[in-house]
Amino acid sequence: MELTWLIPVAGAASVLYAIWLARYVLSQDAGTAAMQEISGMIFEGAMAFLSRQYRTIAIFALLTAVVIGVVVGLVSDGVREITNTGGVISYGAVVVKPETEGLMTGIAFLVGAFCSGLAGYIGMYISVRCNVRTAAAARHSLKDAMTVSLRGGAVSGFLVVALSLIGVSSMFFIYSDVLDKPREITPFLIVGFGFGASFVALFAQLGGGIYTKAADVGADLVGKVEAGIPEDDPRNAAVVADLVGDNVGDCAGRGADLFESMSAENIGAMILGVAIYSVTGNIAWIMFPLVLRSFGVFATIVGLTSVPMFTEAGGQQNPMRPLNYGYYVVSALSVVGLFIATKVLLGDDWHWFFFCGIVGILTGIAFVYITQYYTSGSWRPVREIAEASRTGPATNIIIGTAVGFETTALTAVAIGTALIASFLLGANAEVAGVPAFTTGIFGTAVATMGMLMSAAYVLSMDTFGPITDNAGGITEFSGAPEHARQITDALDTVGNTTKALTKGYAVASAGLAAFLLFSAYLDKVKERLEIPLTAELPIDLSNVDVFVGALLGVMLVFLFTSLAIRSVGNVAGAIIEEVRRQFHEDPGIMAGTSRPDYARAVDITAKAALRAMIAPGVLAIGMPVVVGLVFRYGVSELEVGPNAANAGWLAVSGLLIVGTIGGILLATFLNNGGGAWDNAKKYIEAGELKDEAGVVLGKGTATHAAAVVGDTVGDPFKDTAGPSLHVLVKLLATITLVLAPLFVA
Amino acid sequence: MELTWLIPVAGAASVLYAIWLARYVLSQDAGTAAMQEISGMIFEGAMAFLSRQYRTIAIFALLTAVVIGVVVGLVSDGVREITNTGGVISYGAVVVKPETEGLMTGIAFLVGAFCSGLAGYIGMYISVRCNVRTAAAARHSLKDAMTVSLRGGAVSGFLVVALSLIGVSSMFFIYSDVLDKPREITPFLIVGFGFGASFVALFAQLGGGIYTKAADVGADLVGKVEAGIPEDDPRNAAVVADLVGDNVGDCAGRGADLFESMSAENIGAMILGVAIYSVTGNIAWIMFPLVLRSFGVFATIVGLTSVPMFTEAGGQQNPMRPLNYGYYVVSALSVVGLFIATKVLLGDDWHWFFFCGIVGILTGIAFVYITQYYTSGSWRPVREIAEASRTGPATNIIIGTAVGFETTALTAVAIGTALIASFLLGANAEVAGVPAFTTGIFGTAVATMGMLMSAAYVLSMDTFGPITDNAGGITEFSGAPEHARQITDALDTVGNTTKALTKGYAVASAGLAAFLLFSAYLDKVKERLEIPLTAELPIDLSNVDVFVGALLGVMLVFLFTSLAIRSVGNVAGAIIEEVRRQFHEDPGIMAGTSRPDYARAVDITAKAALRAMIAPGVLAIGMPVVVGLVFRYGVSELEVGPNAANAGWLAVSGLLIVGTIGGILLATFLNNGGGAWDNAKKYIEAGELKDEAGVVLGKGTATHAAAVVGDTVGDPFKDTAGPSLHVLVKLLATITLVLAPLFVA
DSSP states (O other): OTTTTHHHHHHHHHHHHHHHHHHHHHTSOOOOHHHHHHHHHHHHHHHHHHHHHHHHHHHHHHHHHHHHHHHHHHHOOOEEEEEEETTEEEEEEEEEOHHHHHHHHHHHHHHHHHHHHHHHHHHHHHHHHHHHHHHHHTTTOHHHHHHHHHHHHHHHHHHHHHHHHHHHHHHHHIIIIISOOOTTTHHHHTHHHHHHHHHHHHHHHHHHHHHHHHHHHHHIIIIIIIIOOOTTOTTOTTHHHHHHHIIIIIIIIHHHHHHHHHHHHHHHHHHHHHHHHHHHOOTHHHHHHHHHHHHHHHHHHHHHHHHHHHSOSSTTOOTHHHHHHHHHHHHHHHHHHHHHHHHHHSOTTHHHHHHHHHHHHHHHHHHHHHHHHHHSTTSHHHHHHHHHGGGOHHHHHHHHHHHHHHHHHHHHHHHHHHHHHHHHHHHHSOOTTOOHHHHHHHHHHHHHHHHHTTHHHHHHHHHHHHHHHHHHHHHHHTTOOHHHHHHHHHHHHHHHHHHHHHHHHHHHHHHHHHHHHHHHHHHHHHHHHTOOTTSOOOOBTTSHHHHHHHHHHHHHHHHHHHHHHHHHHHHHHHHHHHHHHHHHHOTHHHHTSSOOOHHHHHHHHHHHHHHHHHHHHHHHHHHHHHHHHIIIIIIHHHOOSTTGGGHHHHHHHHHHHHHHHHHHHHHHHHHHHHHHHHHHHHHHHTTOOBOTTSOBOOTTSHHHHHHHHHHHHHHHIIIIIHHHHHHHHHHHHHHHHHHHHHHOO | OTTTTHHHHHHHHHHHHHHHHHHHHHTSOOOOHHHHHHHHHHHHHHHHHHHHHHHHHHHHHHHHHHHHHHHHHHHOOOEEEEEEETTEEEEEEEEEOHHHHHHHHHHHHHHHHHHHHHHHHHHHHHHHHHHHHHHHHTTTOHHHHHHHHHHHHHHHHHHHHHHHHHHHHHHHHIIIIISOOOTTTHHHHTHHHHHHHHHHHHHHHHHHHHHHHHHHHHHIIIIIIIIOOOTTOTTOTTHHHHHHHIIIIIIIIHHHHHHHHHHHHHHHHHHHHHHHHHHHOOTHHHHHHHHHHHHHHHHHHHHHHHHHHHSOSSTTOOTHHHHHHHHHHHHHHHHHHHHHHHHHHSOTTHHHHHHHHHHHHHHHHHHHHHHHHHHSTTSHHHHHHHHHGGGOHHHHHHHHHHHHHHHHHHHHHHHHHHHHHHHHHHHHSOOTTOOHHHHHHHHHHHHHHHHHTTHHHHHHHHHHHHHHHHHHHHHHHTTOOHHHHHHHHHHHHHHHHHHHHHHHHHHHHHHHHHHHHHHHHHHHHHHHHTOOTTSOOOOBTTSHHHHHHHHHHHHHHHHHHHHHHHHHHHHHHHHHHHHHHHHHHOTHHHHTSSOOOHHHHHHHHHHHHHHHHHHHHHHHHHHHHHHHHIIIIIIHHHOOSTTGGGHHHHHHHHHHHHHHHHHHHHHHHHHHHHHHHHHHHHHHHTTOOBOTTSOBOOTTSHHHHHHHHHHHHHHHIIIIIHHHHHHHHHHHHHHHHHHHHHHOO
16 A cells, blocks of 8 residues: 555664664763762662563563453454445454454553563663763753753654554554454454553553652752752762652653553554545555654654754753754654645545644644743743742642643643544545544544654653753762753753643643544444444433443542552652661761762662552552443443443443543643742742842742742642653553453443 | 422421521620620621622622523523323423513522522621620530520521522412413523522622632731731731631622522422423422422421530530531431422332432431541541641642542542432332433432432531631630630531531532533423423533533633632732731731721722632633533534534533533542641641650641641632532533523524
């Protein structure tokens, strides 16, 4: 088929590009002995955490794979072929037996889980190597430091995209061409890949997020607040754990998050393509998402390569500007790729889908501005929080909470507008025999895929954040010259912005994708009920099962958030106790004559974080399953009326979709509220706030102390609970997709 | 018809009982001159605020009534009679012309608004008179003080119930019997009454809630924190405003809240009865809610009268115990009333509905325990927050937030279970010709009405809270003896618990009622589309209009919360500035030689609070209308496919129901989180927390200061945003009911 050849080429290109970047980074100057020492400690701590975390996840994943395989094998009726006889769509013979379906789903799950883990591992390996080289380069110039750190981040960005693209397409070709299953049912067989990816991402993001913020909060409370020593001071035993945390939370966690986003949304879009394929018989509708992503890879390579061209050698340029220019290059090239892909693949009325893709690309850009407005010190929201700090921590928290809730408004309007626009545009495309409803939903899928074309670029910018954050820590810790610290500080501020942008991007993509993933789940239910994929299957909100499922869905995201936030508090408590113990038992630490036991603090944090990730993780995976089973086997037995048999999958539908809506908006509150608190503190530290007499209310004032409380509260919001919620909503989609046979009577 | 005679009897009985209670209260000793002076200032401040607030609301209400009347008159096709020809339900001739429908709806709106305002006014008048008498009685004994304050609260409780019962039933009889409209369509004509009640309740709760918490936060920050003087100290100019706030927020606000709950849910339940009436022709299905509430009035009179019997004359009895015993008396008698009402009115299969009512009564009791578990110092959640205060305000806020989110879990499970149980029980009742779906929904209505039978009792306990709170303030302010302050403190603690219970009760009733009100809205849509009321009309969550409506619904409750919380912060800032100015300009205030200008502080707070209530109020009313219009006239024009014409009411349905789910759970977070923070502070003040050496971490320690931050943050959560959200979700239901013709093409 036309353009399919692009998929392996793009996969290979991204791997080669990542290798080239990695070699570049590793060839740079690794800094002084002092730098290498601390960098070595971070490396060891991060790798130790990751290998321990992966061991835990691997055990869970293996168990889950077996359970899924057995459950699907037992409850499914197998997969039937889809036939089109003179325009009438129906289901033919069983072409995949239940036990084969279970086996294939289980294997796909393991491959997805493995790829996700691998992406996180390699990305973090390079990041941890890159931070010391960034610190070394910062002794020379901003441009050098920026190039090293951005390229280090790009290794992660490209590997995540490459592994997702290669993983999904390989599974597809192996199951369809090698194992000879009909191509139109293969997307249903590889949904396990998406579930595996979400599964690992959930634990990676939870464990990493709890680790990083517990270490951060703990180190701050025991160091800055209790002992009165500066941030990143070598006398604080928790400081290495804090630096390790940046890597395991922001690099490995976020990488796994976007890996599963791309994989799950790609597979979901392919399933929606099956509906149109079943009428038109044209496989291009199924392959389209993979082709579009391939174009995205090429656009991103060009965009990233162009960034150094926009970077001024010396001068006072804001490092954010070249990054923004690079993003525009990626967006412009994405439009070109979108044009080619839609024109070649999507039939005569392709232009409507081209517009849908444009909607997606514009949504991505819109979120760059929305996030900046709410989390940067240049506008009203952050300043309002800083002002409120004058009257103490209570008003800081009150106004910060108000700002956080407010940020959901533009987010919801932007996502809603994008969904309606892409649906209406898609519905206008005439594809013979396909109802407008179906092309409309496909339109939302095109918008989602259009937005995700720039994912590698966004992820590169994101990983740039923890690298520069770490570089700053290494600079401080190793006693490097003052001007180097200034450079890493400037990069760190940009890194905070790019991290916030990535979260906005992740929320927007989750919002756009929610509708597509939900529709994919419904297609799976239709397939089980042997209803044509182009028929409508209403999920009636006035049905009591759907309503209660919806109520429980929103409750799930609230309870999950509660567990995630509380874990940070508890683990931070464990770190504080350990550092206090070290100060107490060895007075030489405070005097600077003896070194604290960093490794022990790292170890205690790791163990506590891994224990703490279990409860929210199990809740997220267990609750949809329990609700589905209770309604299918409990409520539906007692219910009377025509809908009784459907109680299981109806309740799950309500839980899935309304839980997703609640999760997206709650994540927005947590991410942006946390980011705004953080930057309100930075705003005050930058000396921007003055009292009535014109005296700067900077560090050391009660106003600053109030802002520090807000920043600390925001930490678990924005770096633990918020990002974990992104993963949760997509996990809900993939788990219900995979286990749909269990909920359909 | 049998038992209908009970309705006017119950209405008259509750008015007479309220008059008797009011005379009792007013005949009590009004205390010393010092007490009367401060009480007079509170009275003046409260009445001045209320009359100013009512003027503002009256203007808005008049405008809204005209707009509703005109809009309904213009867009409606009038109301048709419902005919049953040999079991086939259809719509006959227009019996109410569009312009008459508009006029009747507008008048009903104004009557509802007036009754709501009247209930708030009288209740507050008595409360403000009662607080000084409670303070006077506290010089003698706990039992005396408790009897006075509880009877004062009961005036409010009974008047609210009486006005709602008399209002709804009078409107019904006037429209049906006097103006001679068919009885089965009358419930649709009086929905305006519910909207009017919600309209006033929203502004009363918002204005009062902002006033009370801004005054509280402002007085605390400028007095306790900045000037270092105790709570309720006469030198603080904001202290009278704080005492006024308790009355306008907790008395008038909560009264209006429960008034509209009862009215709206009563009318909604009658509309659901119309569906069964249209088949059976038995008017009892429509009258049932009014009869059941009449039984509730008698049960409550007996229960309240029994409380002094359970109160020990001297001794160390916890005042909560006699209140709990009284609640059990009300519940037991409610079961008897429920038995009679269902057996006489609801056909041969009445016992299923009897069980539904039992579910409702049990749900009410369940929430008493759930709320106590999460907000009382005897259990894990509050203690956990107190413990977290050891490491400062940041951990206090983090753990408090986690507890707040956690409380949504049991709430959602309890509401979900009650809904499923009452639906399944109702669906089992066989009523010839009526589908199980319809009797199931009626079952949820019976459960809601069963729960609301005890509303007058709960509201009496609630109003008891601000009365005792004020009595404590008067005691402190007037320099009354120490033992009197101890008695008012003991009552105040109980008052905090009863206030929390009322909020739990309000959330539970909103949750149960959500489904019933939503179904009533759908019945209105069916009536417009001329679909039989017993037919199912799916609201398909996988429809993009419903989905985006749902997204905007959750966004609405988040944004509304943001505005409400922020208002408190802003108004508190205005008070702080005024008190600072007074301290600054007259040093005699701090020395105790001159009196601060209390009236000015009261006035500034009132003006600022009234300005601040406009934005969230307009958002709440405007957003469902704007969404409905945009989708009906914008999106539906662009949409293709069979659902295009329905875009307006479908989007509104999504907004209404998912917004309600989000609102209920967010209110739970805000109410219980705030309550837990408050009681964590009290737990520390009671000396229950000790450090490792066994030293009490009480007032004056950093731990206590951290807990005060949490308490202050919780104030706008639990007393402004949370209670306003209860009203918002019911306002959404009544506004969409009234304006349904505008959204249906």
